[in-house]
Amino acid sequence: MHLDAHTDAYPLAGNTGPAAFHRAAESRLLDPTVSYHIGLRGPVASKGLYAHARELGYQLVTITELLDRGIIPVLDEVVRRLANRPVYxxxxxxxxxxSVAPGVITPNWDGVTAREGxxxxxxxxRLNIVAIDINCVSPLHDAAGLAAxxxxxxxLEFLAGLAAARPSHRD
Structure with a gap:
């Protein structure tokens, strides 16, 4: 599960950030047919990037689709599709x-609000979360610390969810 303004599946050489999901699919580190990129929007560095990600097998949900279809219906579909699979x-x-997270590496207008996120x-x-990474805060660009x-x-939201899902060992 990848929540981002960009696919990070660019067909670039090497292990660069914009090619991370291209390399992951190419190396078979994940199954792109059940891997989602959600929140895609804005200008892209070259033509055909969404088509390329789809050719790799990724499921793409643009910000427009997410907000037009509704957050709950889209996430319900994702949860049904991923069922009990381990999810990173x-x-x-x-x-x-x-406007709510200005201090990021590649800011891009038309993202989700703090409430929506x-x-x-x-x-x-509700997913079987096995790992989480949250990235791209840029302290140099985050003057007021809003993104951080x-x-x-x-x-905190993810930790609370993981703690609530943990079996209790109280007698």
């Missing part, structure tokens, strides 16, 4: 709109 969540902070984090708790503060809140 890669959350790029540019998934948020720069935190709702998504809570809805994703929001990032910490996303982490």
């Amino acid at each position: 969540i890669c959350w790029d902070m540019d998934f948020f709109d720069p 935190l709702q998504i984090a809570r809805l994703l708790r 503060f929001l990032c910490a809140r996303v982490i």
Whole structure:
């Protein structure tokens, strides 16, 4: 599960950030047919990037589709499709709109609001989460610390979900 403004599946040589999901599919580190990129939007570096990601097998949900279809229906579909599979969540902070997370590496207008993003984090708790990374906060660009503060809140939401899902050993 990849929440980002970009696919990060660019057909580039080497192990660069924009090619991470291209390399992952190419190396068979994941099954792209059940891997989602959610929140895609904005200008892209070259033509055909979404088509390329789809050719690799990835499921793409643009920000327009997410908001037009509705967050809950889209996330319900994702949860049904992923069922009990182990899920690695890669959350790029540019998934948020720069108005709420300005200090990111590649800000891109038209992202989710803080409320929508935190709702998504809570809805994703239903997945069998085995790992999470939250990335792309840029302290040099985060003068007021808004992106870092929001990032910490996303982490808290996931930790709370993981703690709630943990079996209790109280007698």
